[in-house]
Amino acid sequence: MSCVFCHIVAGDIESSVVLETDRVLAFMDVHPATPGHVLVVLRAHLESLADLDDEVGAAMFSAARTIAAALRTASAAGTGPRCDGINLFYADGAVAFQEVFHAYLHVLPRSVGDGFTLDARWGTDPARVELDAEASVLRGMLG
Numbered sequence: 001m002s003c004v005f006c007h008i009v010a011g012d013i014e015s016s017v018v019l020e021t022d023r024v025l026a027f028m029d030v031h032p033a034t035p036g037h038v039l040v041v042l043r044a045h046l047e048s049l050a051d052l053d054d055e056v057g058a059a060m061f062s063a064a065r066t067i068a069a070a071l072r073t074a075s076a077a078g079t080g081p082r083c084d085g086i087n088l089f090y091a092d093g094a095v096a097f098q099e100v101f102h103a104y105l106h107v108l109p110r111s112v113g114d115g116f117t118l119d120a121r122w123g124t125d126p127a128r129v130e131l132d133a134e135a136s137v138l139r140g141m142l143g
Ligand SMILES: [Zn+2]
Pocket: 003, 004, 005, 006, 007, 044, 045, 046, 101, 102
């Protein structure tokens, strides 16, 4: 077993646990992008988004929502890091910045001036016919 998240789930590597359920373990990221950055990791070793079924995916999202609410509450109470907003970030594949090939979801507290950015060249008004064509292809894949 060489997967770092499997070792953390097994308790072989220490972590600062935030939430445990039968499906997920959530803990503080040791390299936080923003203060209070939490990782929601599946207990099962599933590598990619395509490996998740709806039940596991829902468990991951539910845990992230619960943690997001706790981050906001702690911030408002002055007992946690500042949290004026939340980003959920799921990286699927190396090109999408997946660093550990064991499914996980980032919960990132956000505040003005926190330095977090998504650097992208956002599209510039594609023609409706292009959008419709892309949507048609995807609808065809949904079965
Ligand atoms: Zn794993």
